[in-house]
Amino acid sequence: MTVSASTPQSVRTRTAEQADAGLLVLPSYQRPAAGVHPPLDFEGYRSTALRHPKRPLALLPHRLTEVTGPLLGNDLITPTDADLTTQRGGEPLGQRIIVTGRVLDSGGRPVPDTLIEIWQTNAAGRYRHSREHHPAPLDPNFDGIGRCITDAGGRYRFITIQPGAYPWGNHYNAWRPAHIHFSLFGRAFTQRLVTQMYFPGDPLLPLDPIFNSVPDERARQRLIAGFDIELTQPEWALGYHWDIVLRGREATVFE
């Protein structure tokens, strides 16, 4: 048994009393530092105006419902789900890329066996969606959707096509930088995350209100994948590396 030096005495005592009483010690998840997640009300992104709660959020303690979560498994996955270039009859147009990395918690531990879902535009900047009217061509060989489950080391890997930029009506001459949408579950309700991965050196990034809604500069940079020549496969595909960090557990008093 070790006691973390930084643990407040009151917490240690309470936890110790619980252990003495034969009660269980549930994990608790770290709350994000200020500036990591975007504010719900962000003037530069027009759609937030009528969709953000105006009342302060109420603090939800981490109890059983919050420290558990759906553990969705391999029954959802088919072999072609992680290769977006082979889901149709032929090869999609565009720059073939590999996107890979690890899902970790903020303590640096891998998050294994967790479902990742992605969606993106094709090379021309067009989504395959009924409400998408950008006059760019659809690619009959590209749906732009993928899924995979992280391995024991928290690793994931997708093969896809470099997505394109596309215009959106947020303001005059507004263009979204190329991005891939990611949805992750982690192992607990508290860890659920929906985010977007961007590409290095994109000149649209400084102009994009959604990317720039993240207040903390360093946190914002964590949304940008790294180009990696080691992951790049000769004569075949460019490699990008992107790790995703979910909330970790508070340091436990008893190890």
Add this chain to the structure above:
Amino acid sequence: MSGLTPSQTVGPYFAMRLPWPDGPYVVPEGSPGALTIAGRVYDGAGNVIPDALIETWQADPDGRFAHPDDPRGASPSGYAGFRGFGRCQTAPDGSYRIVTLKPGPLPVLTGEGDIEAPHLDVSVFARGLLDRVVTRMYFPDELAANAADPVLCSVEPARRATLVAVAEPEGHLRFDIRLQGERETVFFDV
């Protein structure tokens, strides 16, 4: 310590990937005890939101979770096809629908606070939401349990009703979600 990956909006096109045909079915339709939760999602102008995604997470009818951090695990009796998780995108009229079993109350495991009344944790994602918002749904036929629920009791009394579903004559429960406005739903910092 590694820095967290920030949230970004789910955007308008998540329907390409996220909805599953059986997503709204926490249990298969017609399962014994299955109940329907339905409602609409509204913005601050009172208009329906036709491009939101609702996710629900809950205990089984015995108040247990099939998860390693519930040391009791799922009920040994088992509830066929129950997965605890529901996912439904809103329709053009802003409506969603989840078919599930009523969860049981959650016991005191940690020695802190009181028994929790039956509830679902609910996440809302949408274009215009840069992060998900989280609320809880409680049951209208649990007056005593709701009155003792530590989370519900932490909410100012005048707003608690936004967290309790309404029993409809047709037999389903209605749980509307208002992101903003006079009857704004209570949302939680999770």
